[in-house]
Amino acid sequence: MIPTTYYLGLSAILFVIGVSGVLLRRNAIIVFMSIELMLNSANLVFVSYARQFGELDGQILVFFVMTVAAAEVAVGLALIVSIFRSKSTIDVDDVNMLKG
Amino acid sequence: MTGLNISEVAVFAILAIIAISAALGMLLSNNSVYSALFLVVNFGVVATFYVILGAPFIAMAQVTVYAGAIMVLFLFVIMLLGAERIQKSRHDLPWQRPMSIVLIALLLTVTFYVVVNQNDSGPLLSQNLTSYGSPSAVGQLLFQEYILPFEVTSILLLAAMIGVVVLTGVTKRRRRARRSRRL
Numbered sequence: 001m002i003p004t005t006y007y008l009g010l011s012a013i014l015f016v017i018g019v020s021g022v023l024l025r026r027n028a029i030i031v032f033m034s035i036e037l038m039l040n041s042a043n044l045v046f047v048s049y050a051r052q053f054g055e056l057d058g059q060i061l062v063f064f065v066m067t068v069a070a071a072e073v074a075v076g077l078a079l080i081v082s083i084f085r086s087k088s089t090i091d092v093d094d095v096n097m098l099k100g
Numbered sequence: 101m102t103g104l105n106i107s108e109v110a111v112f113a114i115l116a117i118i119a120i121s122a123a124l125g126m127l128l129s130n131n132s133v134y135s136a137l138f139l140v141v142n143f144g145v146v147a148t149f150y151v152i153l154g155a156p157f158i159a160m161a162q163v164t165v166y167a168g169a170i171m172v173l174f175l176f177v178i179m180l181l182g183a184e185r186i187q188k189s190r191h192d193l194p195w196q197r198p199m200s201i202v203l204i205a206l207l208l209t210v211t212f213y214v215v216v217n218q219n220d221s222g223p224l225l226s227q228n229l230t231s232y233g234s235p236s237a238v239g240q241l242l243f244q245e246y247i248l249p250f251e252v253t254s255i256l257l258l259a260a261m262i263g264v265v266v267l268t269g270v271t272k273r274r275r276r277a278r279r280s281r282r283l
Binding site: 001002003005006007008009010012013014015016017018019020021023024025027029030032033034036037040043044047048050051054056057059060062063064066067068069070071072073074075077078079080081082084090093 | 104108109112116119120123124126127132135136139142143146149150152153154155157158161162165166169170173174177178180181193196197200201203204207208211212215216218232233237238241242246249253256257259260261263264267268
């Protein structure tokens, strides 16, 4: 068996890549994909700890995280589409209508 | 940790390298369509990890929900907007990029410190390994102990669906505004 620590290290790397996508990229769709990557790495930790303790509760939590991610993506992409309709851009730096 | 099989470690290392390089490809690619496809590869590799970790039901849900539905939605929106090429963005905040690189390095250091120094290692190997993670076991737990969150999930999905229709649907007022703009 691969120790849980290896899986933790892998998902830490994936999470940091997701964080850098949110911080470095200015395309709103890429930012959303990076958020999906972060959720996915958290799911990997849930499943590996479920394996370590022999309990299924972690897998159930992954199921709920997937549902929330699906809802979040649907609403977020709808927001992006309606921003694109009114501003013709999805660059997050250009969406500053609320700025004083 | 004496039973560390060399072939298992090799499989883990190869899959981990594929997952990390797919994630980096998603991060660095200039074309959004390529980013989405790299992310599909990453989700597929993570589904393989779920199978290795004894979660075949979650792996199946990962492939259908994430790699299937969510990424098709992403590709659909990218192609609908015609935004696959990223326009060069001017930097309104010149200090934002160096500062975020510093913060990312800090986060990487802290997470690795925590991962290396955590002391519960190795699987405890549960008793009933034959039925562990099977769809029927997951379903029984889901519909007995977690029935209330499961029902709340349906409300969440309904709310998301109504929100999407309201956000993107063509209402009467919006159509009238578009017509008056054209005149």
